[in-house]
Every structure is written in C-alpha cells, then in structure tokens.
Amino acid sequence: MQKIDTKTKILNAAEQLFAERGFADTSLRLITSQAEVNLASVNYHFGSKKELIQAVLARYLDVFAPALESTLQSLIDKQERIDQIQVFNCLIEPLLSLDSYRHQGTTVFLSLLGRGYLESQGHLRWYIMTNYGKVVSLFNHVVREANPHLSSEEIFWRLHFTLGSVVFTMGSSKALIDIAKADFNADVDIEGLIHRVIPFIAAGVSSPAK
Amino acid sequence: MQKIDTKTKILNAAEQLFAERGFADTSLRLITSQAEVNLASVNYHFGSKKELIQAVLARYLDVFAPALESTLQSLIDKQERIDQIQVFNCLIEPLLSLDSYRHQGTTVFLSLLGRGYLESQGHLRWYIMTNYGKVVSLFNHVVREANPHLSSEEIFWRLHFTLGSVVFTMGSSKALIDIAKADFNADVDIEGLIHRVIPFIAAGVSSPAK
C-alpha cells in the first residue's frame, strides 16, 4: 500500500464525483469524506472550489494535450495526403492511454470536459484556448487538410457536433452501458464505445456540404 | 398587456434560467425575483423545486411529442420505402414550431433535455420513457426501417451519439453563435443550426457498420 498525499487524495476523489454528479452537485464535504481527509485541507491546498475544479481538469489536459499533439504531428510528418479517418484515429490512443493513467480515466476526462462546457458558461472554453490552444489549432488544421471541400465555418460547427456526441455519450456512459447490457445483452467497454463513435463522427464531419 | 398568472410567470422564468445555467445553479430565489413573484409561491404552486423542473420539461414535451408522432406517422403512411434523411427531417418542424410556441423555444427545449440527461442521473430518462415512450419507440422503429443494414444495438448507440450532438450544441448555442459571428462574420440562427446538424447526424447514423 503506497502512501498518497492529501492533495492527490483530494484530486482523486474530486474527479470521480465531479464526473458522476457534476460540479455544482458535488460539495467539498462530499469530496473530503470520500477522500478521507479533513474538510479544511481543500482550501489549504487549492484555495477554493473553483481552483480545485481547474486543477482536476489540468491534470488530465496536461497528459492528453501533448499526447494528441504527438499523434497529430506524426500523421503530418508521415505523408502528403491526409485521410479523414486517420485524423480521428489520432484521438484513440491519447484517449485510451488516460485509462491506464487513472482508473476509468477516459470516461472521467470526457465527462469532465462535457460538464465543464455546459456548466461553466464559457469559462472552460476560454481556459482551454488560453492554455492548450496550440493543439486545438493543430487539430483544426489537420481536419481542414483532410476536408478541403469544407469551409472553416462548416468545420467549426461540425467539430462541435462531434464534441457533443463524444462528451454526451461518455457523460452518460455508465447508464448507457447498463442499458446495452439489459436490452441487448451486449458487453461494451469504453474502448468499444470509442471504436463505435469514431466512424459515426468521421462520416458526419466529412459528409457533403449542404 | 395581457395578464399572466403566477404559475405561468414562474414556468417562464424557470425555463430560461434552467436552460442557461442548469438546474443546480438556479435557485428558487433567482427564479422568483426574475418572475417578479413571491418566493413562497413556488412551493404553493409546484410543491418543490424538483416538481417545478418536471413541470417545465412537461410543458415542452406535451407539445413536442405529439407533433413528432404526427410527422413520423405521415412518413409511414405516405410510402413504402423510407429514406434516412426523411426520418430526421421529421424532427425539423416539431422542433422549430417550439420557437413560435415560446420565445427561443427550440433552444430552451434542447438545452433542458441535455441538462436533464446529464444532471439528473437517469431520472429524466426514466421519466421520458414512462410518459412519452410511445413516440420514442416509433422514432426508433422508423430509423430501423430506414437502415436495415444496422442492428438494433448499433442504432441504439448511434441515436445517442445523435442526441449528444444536438443537445450539446444547442446547450451552448448562444456562445457558439457569438463565436461564429466573431470568427467568421456569420449570422446563424437556430433554424440554420438545425439545417446544419441534420446532414451531419444523418450521415453518421447511416454510415456503414464497422
């Protein structure tokens, strides 16, 4: 049994609860009792609940953003002509590697991302563009290369439709996986879900302009 | 100036605030001050915040569900072979008619739906299936007819991806429309957004099975 410091215990408990219940519905008392630490330690280590939320997200983004940048750069370096499906395949490994980084890391990260967008009234979007704008731009650029028939604006919208599919599904993935088990006797895990959603969004993004 | 009763004033204020800020972040005090009614009237008319949330959703679902059922039934009656894009076109009129039913009704409804799914930990899903299960099943049935190459399970997942695209985009539509204006000098309204998302989800849903 390794010793985990208080700061990490708080982050671990907070990310699970935030992902499951959302930010507003998760009190500091719930987090600290789950983490088995003292209530006051949250403010000591993080200053406020808002800063705790940022720290939880940053821990994932600091792993995910460089990983995605790396797979995208490999794709760019490898060949001239970039194929649509390859672009989205670039997401798979960085997303799934979060599952070995943290228990259920992929689901947690995507849930947090979705909740952050919907609950924070735009603050998260600003935070991500400010701190991780480089890889967002790179992803945009590569999608554009793969879809020369689409305008920047059309790509802007379609990438948001994509984001919606992914974060909404992952945000309810626990419930959906249970339903799939009950109704279809199907065992789906997060990896299976990602492999289902990639063809869906790839087809949507590269569909002919209206 | 027509006279609006207290109950309706509360519903009108609540739906706007719930759609913009989410359920947990919207207090009864905020609702009643916006509605210019007394705080105690919420409990008098609705019993509790939870029942108010249900009433807000029910007001939309009671309009939307029969309208969708009607357009789907027309499609079934009209012809033998059902085309994929026609199925999703069945959504357009029932969704847009909410905009004349209530100010920004389409956006509000889809925001509430998305937030309900993500914030209520499955209660809303149960509520919808219990009270409006008939039209959900009908929609599922028609999608299946239009996509005989897909299994029920595959359709189950793809319709959730679809739902995610729609509710996530609409839930942030105000911010996204602002960004589109700033970055692309594009004027997009809710109708334009729906006409953008329909081809996206239609392509995704009917894409070849993996």
Next chain:
DNA sequence: GTCTATATATAGATAGAC
C-alpha cells in the same frame, strides 16, 4: 392566493490550536 417571517439544512471558507 399572496405575503412576511422564519425554520432548517447545507454550502464554501477561515481562525486558531496543535
């Protein structure tokens, strides 16, 4: 049905002993 006043619970945050 609508109001004031208040009961009751819970939230985030902090002071100060150890």
Next chain:
DNA sequence: GTCTATCTATATATAGAC
C-alpha cells in the same frame, strides 16, 4: 500540514397572518 470549531452566506421549504 492537519485538526476542531465556527463564521457567513445561501439554499429549500413552511407556518401563519392577511
């Protein structure tokens, strides 16, 4: 760094006068 105890604000909900 960690604890107990507590401050302060705000939440939902209700009792009872009008």
